[in-house]
Amino acid sequence: MKLLAKTNSYYIGFSIIAYILLTLVFYLVTEFVIYQEVEARLKVERQDFEHYVSEQGVWEESCYFVDNKIELFSVTDTLQPLEVFKDTLFASRFDDEINPFRQYSFYKVINQQPYKVSIRKSLVESKTLLSFISGTMVILLGIAMFILFLFQRKVSQKIWQPFYKTLTEAKAFDVSRGVGLDMPEESIHEFSELNQVLEKMTHKISDDYQNLKEFTENAAHEIQTPLALINSRVEELIQGKNFTDQQMYWVEQIHQSTLRLSKLHHGLLLLSKIENGQFHDFESVNFSVITKNKFEEYQEVFEHKELETSFTTTGTFICEMHMALADILITNLLNNAVRHNVIGGKLLVEVQEDKLVVANSGANIDFNPEKLFERFKKQNQASTSLGLGLAIVKKICNYYQLEVSYQIKNKLHTISISKQVEQ
Amino acid sequence: MKILVVEDEKGLAESIAEYLSKENFVVEVVYDYHEAREKISVYNYDCTIVDLNLPNGNGFDIVSHIKKQDISTGIIIISARNAVEDKIRGLEIGSDDYLTKPFHLSELNARVKSLIRRRQFGGTNVVNYKEIKIDLNSRRVFINEKEVILSRKEYDLLMYFVSNIEVALTKSAIAEHLYGDNIDTVDSFDMLYSHIKNLRKKLTEKGCEDYIQTIYGIGYKFGTG
Numbered sequence: 001m002k003l004l005a006k007t008n009s010y011y012i013g014f015s016i017i018a019y020i021l022l023t024l025v026f027y028l029v030t031e032f033v034i035y036q037e038v039e040a041r042l043k044v045e046r047q048d049f050e051h052y053v054s055e056q057g058v059w060e061e062s063c064y065f066v067d068n069k070i071e072l073f074s075v076t077d078t079l080q081p082l083e084v085f086k087d088t089l090f091a092s093r094f095d096d097e098i099n100p101f102r103q104y105s106f107y108k109v110i111n112q113q114p115y116k117v118s119i120r121k122s123l124v125e126s127k128t129l130l131s132f133i134s135g136t137m138v139i140l141l142g143i144a145m146f147i148l149f150l151f152q153r154k155v156s157q158k159i160w161q162p163f164y165k166t167l168t169e170a171k172a173f174d175v176s177r178g179v180g181l182d183m184p185e186e187s188i189h190e191f192s193e194l195n196q197v198l199e200k201m202t203h204k205i206s207d208d209y210q211n212l213k214e215f216t217e218n219a220a221h222e223i224q225t226p227l228a229l230i231n232s233r234v235e236e237l238i239q240g241k242n243f244t245d246q247q248m249y250w251v252e253q254i255h256q257s258t259l260r261l262s263k264l265h266h267g268l269l270l271l272s273k274i275e276n277g278q279f280h281d282f283e284s285v286n287f288s289v290i291t292k293n294k295f296e297e298y299q300e301v302f303e304h305k306e307l308e309t310s311f312t313t314t315g316t317f318i319c320e321m322h323m324a325l326a327d328i329l330i331t332n333l334l335n336n337a338v339r340h341n342v343i344g345g346k347l348l349v350e351v352q353e354d355k356l357v358v359a360n361s362g363a364n365i366d367f368n369p370e371k372l373f374e375r376f377k378k379q380n381q382a383s384t385s386l387g388l389g390l391a392i393v394k395k396i397c398n399y400y401q402l403e404v405s406y407q408i409k410n411k412l413h414t415i416s417i418s419k420q421v422e423q
Numbered sequence: 424m425k426i427l428v429v430e431d432e433k434g435l436a437e438s439i440a441e442y443l444s445k446e447n448f449v450v451e452v453v454y455d456y457h458e459a460r461e462k463i464s465v466y467n468y469d470c471t472i473v474d475l476n477l478p479n480g481n482g483f484d485i486v487s488h489i490k491k492q493d494i495s496t497g498i499i500i501i502s503a504r505n506a507v508e509d510k511i512r513g514l515e516i517g518s519d520d521y522l523t524k525p526f527h528l529s530e531l532n533a534r535v536k537s538l539i540r541r542r543q544f545g546g547t548n549v550v551n552y553k554e555i556k557i558d559l560n561s562r563r564v565f566i567n568e569k570e571v572i573l574s575r576k577e578y579d580l581l582m583y584f585v586s587n588i589e590v591a592l593t594k595s596a597i598a599e600h601l602y603g604d605n606i607d608t609v610d611s612f613d614m615l616y617s618h619i620k621n622l623r624k625k626l627t628e629k630g631c632e633d634y635i636q637t638i639y640g641i642g643y644k645f646g647t648g
Contacts, residue, residue, distance in 0.1 A: 223503075
């Protein structure tokens, strides 16, 4: 729910409750005031009545021409004093309408005869008055509430505007551009603070990012250059003809180790670059296509190892990722499947709907399969493999929220990569 | 054939210069950005080899400068940066090739030669070595004018050999040239071995002398020496 919608809904909910309560209270108060008035008049009439009776000694109905105005009932017992106000209904004398009255009853002794006297006053006018006042009030209050609602909506839109601006800026922040955000000064203190904090944070993030990036670049340069020198010198050395076979063997070993060191360093740098998120560009990579191409590139290796291979496509697997990483991913998977295969073994590649499966035969692994994806985890520590291939696969998968899993299916080591089901 | 090497690591620059000099190139070496720009503006080179990380400058700027001034020279970038972005950027701004450090000198040599051949417009595009004739355009090989049918890998292998005559080539250098650096070394050495065997057989069958010499423990050498 949007911020403004939320505040509006709160406001409307609160207004409706306040509106109902206010009108109710107002109605009750007005009614109370009107009753007070009517009752005060009834009391005055009682005084008039008592005055008349004490002077005349009798009561004549004819004195009053208004219908049902004062009624007397003879009673036998007046021990209990009575003085009651109550609402009653009487039919009109002229038409069949039934009108509300307020009735005041008390006992009065006239000529030694006790009577119950009821004085009444019509409430028709009072009721009309009440409904008019209440009606007007309800409408006016409603209009006031509506105007207030419009006003507060306008005000919150205005107040929150810098916040939305900040939000848009923050969303557009791209760490790879190498600069933090420059936020404007706001008149509202809190927003100004928010902007300052964001500005500080984004600058820090881009600085850190730049430093890491420069570090990996420099590390590459500083380490690869001496290695390149060693290699080229070794190559010159082997052009010489005065070496014994044994010396040649040593030189060749130096050569191999240097190459290995360089590859290892490239692998580790790649891992940290993925970790640092230095691969921003992405495109739609169709795994069916690139896997097929790679698979064909590897034909010679497959034939060399006399592998029984198959490539099947049963669906499309398209993923937004960096092309170079996609290439490394497939290369490492195939390399792994070839390296740990046996002569005449099997190698199956299958592209399914949102899933890539590479399966190969090979010796059983004697450690926890979970450790398969750790760096430098090798079945045989003496093997020529760098032990980084699957670690890189795992890192790439994590980076793109792909799920990677290992299983043994039909005696085949099976690695599947699939899109994570979005929750 | 004149070549300019722009590389700040003196040892490496020297080593490249020595290697290429043996191939009868005239090699000049500069160690920083300003020197490089000066040399390029004054002299003509058939090929320029540029490192990306230079003191007081950047290799990319040198490449851009060459292209902007319309200076005619082939450009090969050598860099420790393995990033694909750098490779793409280098090729986009006009370099002809990109080589990641550490590289084999024989590989650099082969690339320089291939680049220079490509730049010789209107040339015959034929490489001769003794009785071997290689037509680069059609990728066909003749021994004493009789054609030998070679597979793609065998052709690449032969080209690599004739680009590095009388040079001891390590197995890893050849394997990397043929397969890139992704394939496991054990496998690639085995495959290389069978390619060499086949190539040797195909050439000698057509009456070619066997120029492929095995150097124990190291690799191979192509030539008569």
